[in-house]
Amino acid sequence: MRLTRYLTALALAATFAPQPAEAQRRIPEPQIPPPSITEYTPRSTLVVPAHPVPRAKFPVVDMHGHPPTLDNPENIRTVLVAMDELNIGVMIQTRGSSGERLTNQIEAVRAAGQTDRFAFFTTLDLRDVGPGSGAQIAAQLEADVAAGAVGIGEIGKGFGLGTMKADGTRLTLDDPELKIVWETAGRLGIPVFIHTGDPAEFFEPLDMENERWLEQSIYPNRQLNDRARFPSFDALMAERDRLIANNPGTTWIIAHLSWYGADLGRLGELFDRYPNTVAEMGAVLYDLGRQPRFAREFFEKYSDRLLFGKDSFQPAEYPYYWRVFETNDEYFDYYRDYHAFWKLYGMGLNDDVLRKIYAQNAVNVIPGLPTAALGN
Secondary structure, eight states: OOOHHHHHHHHHHHHHHHOOOOHHHHHOOOOSSSOOOOTTTOEEEEEOOOOSSSSSOOOOOEEEEEESSSSSSSHHHHHHHHHHTTEEEEEEESOOOOHHHHHHHHHHHHHOOOOOEEOBBBBBOOOOOOHHHHHHHHHHHHHHHHHHSSSSEEOOOOOHTOOOOOTBOOOOOOOOGHHHHHHHHHTTTTTEEOOOOOOGGGGGGOTTOOOTTHHHHOOGEEEEOOTTTOOOOHHHHHHHHHHTTTTTTOOOOEEGGOTTOOOHHHHHHHHHHOOEEEETTTTTTHHTTTTTTHHHHHHHTTTEEOOOOOEOGGGGGGHHHHHHHHHHSSSOOOOTTTOOSSOOOOOOOOHHHIIIIIIHHHHHSSSOOOOOGTTT
């Protein structure tokens, strides 16, 4: 009898024992033709309180603004209408411009009487870098800052991925020829806003376990897993980190949370290692909204190091950010299905953190940023 009970217990234990992850993922084959990944759009039956936030609680600096070129009254008015509706006090134009294209925008905004609402970053021409290029780029930077630019950026992802030197080799992020440029930025007291790489999933094999499979299948140019053409994600970030370490007197604004939104601990290590870094959060809301509790803890711990940025100028998309940051709402849609197939949750940030990430940190990091529209 005891042996029978023992064998029965063993059988039950085997039946209900935790299964390997591979086994847990297996499901029975559908008995009707399954939909494609784009056809399957189930309607949620969950009923929970919803608190849409069409307007930010406090005035905002959009650190990563890509509005239309602000060189004519019509564009300026159009952008201002959206800014007023959303409570964006200051838009930083980070759409790359330098020289005449930069000064034309600065002068148009001045003529429109809107210098309190817009600020401008200059860009760098990193094509065909060779001996002496660094000094030429630094000289143009000085001219652009004298004309009114308050920072450098957005330095695009091509730097490190596809920008080539005059000799035909890849221009690495830590190329010594450019050191004079970063030193000039430090001397002028302006930040450098740099976008390095793309989501780590773009550098990984495009298989059925890749979270960004759909996006890469829609946009094949986002596939960066060919090591003969592109460095690995970690190698690229290591180059960027050497760039920061070699220029401690320069303030670095890291775009897109360094694409560490799915590994905020790694971003925290970056902050701890390099006190001259801050990060903006454009286009990574999908990662913050799926980990609301840990993300809130992270934002509270590093509340002085995070800046709001949106990236693409689509006014209808900003309220998703306000809702994630300001509410405790549960299980609501993200605005781009191909970025994320999961739902968002509110982080419920307190007012002190909101004020910092929305505007105060930007004011602290960017000398010369207009503040009249921020209530400061």
